[in-house]
Amino acid sequence: MNPLDRQRQLELVREANRAPSVHNVQPGRWRFLPDGHVLLFEDLGRHLAVADPAGRDGRVSLGAEFEGLRIALSRHGLGLRDPDYAPPAAPETSPLRLVARSAVVAGDRTDALAPCVPLRHTYRGRFAPVDDAAVETVRALFEAYRDVIVISRPSEIGEIAEVHDHCTYQFVERAEYHAELYRWMRFSRRDPAWHRDGLTADCLGMSELERALAGALFHPRAFRVLRALRLARRLVAEAPQTRSAHAIAIFHRQRDEDAFAIGRRFYRLWLEVCRAGLSLCPMSAVADSPEGSAWVRQRWGVPEHSAIVNVLRIGKAPAGALRASPRLPAEELLV
Numbered sequence: 001m002n003p004l005d006r007q008r009q010l011e012l013v014r015e016a017n018r019a020p021s022v023h024n025v026q027p028g029r030w031r032f033l034p035d036g037h038v039l040l041f042e043d044l045g046r047h048l049a050v051a052d053p054a055g056r057d058g059r060v061s062l063g064a065e066f067e068g069l070r071i072a073l074s075r076h077g078l079g080l081r082d083p084d085y086a087p088p089a090a091p092e093t094s095p096l097r098l099v100a101r102s103a104v105v106a107g108d109r110t111d112a113l114a115p116c117v118p119l120r121h122t123y124r125g126r127f128a129p130v131d132d133a134a135v136e137t138v139r140a141l142f143e144a145y146r147d148v149i150v151i152s153r154p155s156e157i158g159e160i161a162e163v164h165d166h167c168t169y170q171f172v173e174r175a176e177y178h179a180e181l182y183r184w185m186r187f188s189r190r191d192p193a194w195h196r197d198g199l200t201a202d203c204l205g206m207s208e209l210e211r212a213l214a215g216a217l218f219h220p221r222a223f224r225v226l227r228a229l230r231l232a233r234r235l236v237a238e239a240p241q242t243r244s245a246h247a248i249a250i251f252h253r254q255r256d257e258d259a260f261a262i263g264r265r266f267y268r269l270w271l272e273v274c275r276a277g278l279s280l281c282p283m284s285a286v287a288d289s290p291e292g293s294a295w296v297r298q299r300w301g302v303p304e305h306s307a308i309v310n311v312l313r314i315g316k317a318p319a320g321a322l323r324a325s326p327r328l329p330a331e332e333l334l335v
């Protein structure tokens with residue numbers, strides 16, 4: 001007998017969906033079966049065909065959502081069995097693809113990271129001035145982890161800042177990549193999706209003036225002109241924000257590890273950063289670019305058996321600067 005009534009299910013998936021997802025696409029959909037099993041589906045309508053052709057970032061996001069449900073259940077003395085992965089998909093006819101099967105089980109105590117779930121937000125602005133104690137906090141946090149390399153020397157952070165901007169522009173200058181990204185950007189509160197998903201101007205840390213300008217300049221037609229005039233790179237540059245980081249973390253995992261499991265680990269790592277009073281911003285372009293990741297691997301000695309999952313800039317967000325990103329209504333997450 002499933003002990004979770006619909007109200008409780010909504011509460012749980014709402015919390016699970018606070019997990020980070022690429023472009024805030026929120027790909028996970030849930031079904032609780034009467035016998036206690038839980039099914040996690042991917043909404044294929046949310047797939048980023050250009051930015052994420054192999055679906056890897058989507059799968060990382062799904063893993064994070066799964067971990068989010070596990071954490072949410074822990075508040076109620078419940079647990080979530082480790083998932084069985086659904087077999088690789090045959091050609092899909094349904095917009096939903098089964099990703100994982102699990103079951104609600106008796107649990108133990110509330111997950112120690114649960115209080116951080118509502119506090120964790122991607123922070124994309126400039127960090128507060130670096131202080132040695134915060135850098136030490138990052139080092140201490142990751143010291144025991146073999147899957148994180150920490151960089152804190154300002155000159156090395158500066159190198160990453162340059163590489164990140166270079167890689168970002170290599171992606172964004174492709175018209176089809178840009179068009180897909182633009183579809184997930186929300187410049188105006190009047191956008192009907194402003195409260196639902198995607199990357200809002202608030203979360204991108206834009207002022208009123210910046211969002212008005214960016215809304216016009218980022219439009220694919222305008223961007224094409226800027227590209228031709230060699231002005232577009234500046235529009236997507238984040239070097240000042242990256243340089244303000246207290247530290248950069250290179251997160252790497254075994255090459256053959258399933259992206260779903262990586263997503264679970266990624267979310268917990270992020271919540272730990274939050275628990276330490278710090279914020280982060282992923283810089284996926286470095287990890288996704290063969291050139292960027294090869295350079296990082298060589299420069300900082302990432303082991304050959306590992307793949308770089310992401311490169312994270314970490315620091316203290318200035319007081320009041322964090323913004324909660326939108327989420328879909330929980331009713332839409334239950335299928």
Ligand SMILES: Cc1cc2nc3c(=O)[nH]c(=O)nc-3n(C[C@H](O)[C@H](O)[C@H](O)COP(=O)(O)O)c2cc1C
Pocket residue numbers: 018019020021022023024057058060061064120121122123124198199281282283284285323324325
């Ligand atoms: C796999 C993955 C890759 C991401 N890459 C980036 C990135 O390159 N740049 C960025 O600003 N945010 C990135 N993010 C953060 C998401 O945009 C963010 O989680 C989403 O917008 C929801 O916002 P929140 O984290 O504040 O809840 C990434 C998130 C995930 C899960």
